[in-house]
Amino acid sequence: KAGVTQTPRYLIKTRGQQVTLSCSPISGHRSVSWYQQTPGQGLQFLFEYFSETQRNKGNFPGRFSGRQFSNSRSEMNVSTLELGDSALYLCASSGTVNGYTFGSGTRLTVV
Amino acid sequence: GIQVEQSPPDLILQEGANSTLRCNFSDSVNNLQWFHQNPWGQLINLFYIPSGTKQNGRLSATTVATERYSLLYISSSQTTDSGVYFCAVSRYNTDKLIFGTGTRLQVFP
Numbered sequence: 001k002a003g004v005t006q007t008p009r010y011l012i013k014t015r016g017q018q019v020t021l022s023c024s025p026i027s028g029h030r031s032v033s034w035y036q037q038t039p040g041q042g043l044q045f046l047f048e049y050f051s052e053t054q055r056n057k058g059n060f061p062g063r064f065s066g067r068q069f070s071n072s073r074s075e076m077n078v079s080t081l082e083l084g085d086s087a088l089y090l091c092a093s094s095g096t097v098n099g100y101t102f103g104s105g106t107r108l109t110v111v
Numbered sequence: 112g113i114q115v116e117q118s119p120p121d122l123i124l125q126e127g128a129n130s131t132l133r134c135n136f137s138d139s140v141n142n143l144q145w146f147h148q149n150p151w152g153q154l155i156n157l158f159y160i161p162s163g164t165k166q167n168g169r170l171s172a173t174t175v176a177t178e179r180y181s182l183l184y185i186s187s188s189q190t191t192d193s194g195v196y197f198c199a200v201s202r203y204n205t206d207k208l209i210f211g212t213g214t215r216l217q218v219f220p
Contacts, residue, residue: 033207037152043197043210056207088152092208099144100199100208102154 002027004093004103012109018079021106025072025093031055032074033100034066037088046089049074081110113138117198117211124188124218132183132214134198142201143174144208145183147194154197157183188218 005024013019025032033056034046045058049068066076072093078085086109092100114137124130136143145157158165158172160181165172169188174181185192195215199208 031205035208042212043199043208045207045209048207050205055205058207090152090154092154094205097159099142099156099159101156102146104151104153107152 004091004101006089006091006103006106008106009104010107010109012111013081015081015083015110017081018077019081019108020075020077021089021091021108023074023076023091023093023103025074025091026095026101029093029095029101030072031094032068032072033092033094034074034076035090035092036060037090037105038084038086043090046076078108083110086110113140113200113202113209115198115200115209115211117196117214119214120212122214122216124216126189126218126220128188128218129184129186130188130216132185132196132198132216134181134183134200134211136179136181136198136200138179138202139176140200141203142206142208143181144199145172145181146197146199147192148197148213149194157196185216188216190218190220192216193218 031050033048048056068074090105092102116135146154162176171184195213198211
């Protein structure tokens with residue numbers, strides 16, 4: 001069974017640009033969650049999608065958004081990038097048991 | 112919200128030594144997981160253990176839900192065990208994960 005796939009693995013963007021990250025969950029999993037990891041703030045929850053609906057949202061500005069498609073693949077978008085958005089972005093998928101499985105992450109650097 | 116505390120924050124071991132990592136949480140949870148973050152950043156799921164004891168090779172974990180703590184045991188540590196170990200909890204299975212600040216483990220040959 002394939003794991004959670006995130007693309008791209010690395011990304012360098014300039015302040016003010018926007019970026020889109022992609023996550024394909026484990027086959028059969030309908031829940032996809034996104035987390036941001038920074039040295040200062042640790043791992044923080046961004047949002048969760050289930051069956052194309054946002055079910056839960058963390059405390060992040062509106063520049064951070066996401067969506068989920070009918071095949072459960074999810075994308076997150078960050079608009080008007082700031083230096084502080086540099087982070088490792090992790091996606092997790094979940095079925096009905098055994099908790100969350102994470103992808104390899106996308107490392108975003110904003111310059 | 113739920114608070115998750117991990118101890119110790121840092122651990123330095125020689126290969127072959129045993130260690131115990133602790134996770135305390137402030138409220139009832141229905142999901143508790145232990146992860147190992149490798150040098151490339153990926154979170155590897157070690158255990159899904161909201162209660163009870165599980166073992167997987169040299170690693171084992173115990174969660175005492177009534178006392179709100181979990182322990183991760185690493186026996187006969189190897190250099191490949193190095194990295195950061197996170198405990199994460201959620202109130203119910205569909206809720207967001209709340210992570211502790213992690214234990215950074217360094218194993219030297």
